[in-house]
Amino acid sequence: MTTTVFFHAHPDDEASGTAGSMILTSRAGHRVVLVYATGGEHGTVPQDLPEGMDLAEYRRGEAAASARLTGTSRVEWLGYVDSGMTGWEQNGHETSFHSANTDGAARRLARVLDEEEADILVGYDWHGGYGHPDHVKVHHVAHRAAELAARRPRVLENTMNRDRMRRQLELARQAGLELDMDADAPADDGNPVGLPEKEIRHAVDVTEVIDGKREVLACHASQEDVQFMLRMPEEVFAAAFGVEHYAEPGRPEGMSSGLPFV
Numbered sequence: 288m289t290t291t292v293f294f295h296a297h298p299d300d301e302a303s304g305t306a307g308s309m310i311l312t313s314r315a316g317h318r319v320v321l322v323y324a325t326g327g328e329h330g331t332v333p334q335d336l337p338e339g340m341d342l343a344e345y346r347r348g349e350a351a352a353s354a355r356l357t358g359t360s361r362v363e364w365l366g367y368v369d370s371g372m373t374g375w376e377q378n379g380h381e382t383s384f385h386s387a388n389t390d391g392a393a394r395r396l397a398r399v400l401d402e403e404e405a406d407i408l409v410g411y412d413w414h415g416g417y418g419h420p421d422h423v424k425v426h427h428v429a430h431r432a433a434e435l436a437a438r439r440p441r442v443l444e445n446t447m448n449r450d451r452m453r454r455q456l457e458l459a460r461q462a463g464l465e466l467d468m469d470a471d472a473p474a475d476d477g478n479p480v481g482l483p484e485k486e487i488r489h490a491v492d493v494t495e496v497i498d499g500k501r502e503v504l505a506c507h508a509s510q511e512d513v514q515f516m517l518r519m520p521e522e523v524f525a526a527a528f529g530v531e532h533y534a535e536p537g538r539p540e541g542m543s544s545g546l547p548f549v
């Protein structure tokens with residue numbers, strides 16, 4: 288049995304990024320562990336937030352529901368506060384993940400890696416996919432935690448395939464769809480999203496469990512960006528989220544389509 292620790296910045300990031308891989312991995316009899324860096328304190332506050340409950344607590348409930356659907360055996364929280372987007376004043380708060388000491392955060396994560404004797408750790412690519420300060424931090428903390436772990440796990444970096452996205456947008460345009468999206472436009476931090484295809488090692492086809500992935504996303508329906516994804520017509524959703532991509536620094540080049548977590 289292989290144990291994989293999926294390390295995500297906020298509750299809901301696992302849903303759009305790696306939920307299909309998590310479902311396929313747990314179904315194949317392997318152990319899936321999920322660690323969140325922050326409580327998602329700066330997300331959308333839902334209308335039905337019960338009085339006296341804070342957003343982080345509400346989102347912990349959503350995360351637990353997500354974990355049941357992905358077959359995740361254990362959910363851990365590193366205990367940092369959401370930093371908001373680039374330039375937000377929250378970035379600098381002393382409890383924010385963005386401002387946290389990288390080694391300190393990595394030690395918290397390495398403790399989970401050691402307890403689990405993790406074989407694989409999943410973080411994000413060098414710019415966190417789209418430059419969100421907490422996502423960039425996930426990249427650094429994941430690599431440092433792998434170094435600190437008693438038994439060093441393989442580190443995979445969840446990312447988006449920029450070339451595939453460009454091709455899909457072109458097809459959509461040819462089909463007459465007007466989309467205000469550009470795969471090469473600067474994202475939050477000025478870099479275009481994800482990585483070019485040649486830097487991606489694993490492309491996991493999750494279309495077989497795409498309905499399950501949508502249900503996982505629906506667990507986080509309090510969030511506006513999730514609501515946007517859930518409004519996508521089925522075929523658009525499948526095109527956008529049917530393949531999950533991972534870079535793996537230090538591995539030979541070329542894209543493999545196998546599930547790397549089994």
Ligand SMILES: [Zn+2]
Nearest residue numbers: 296297300419
């Ligand atoms: Zn996030």
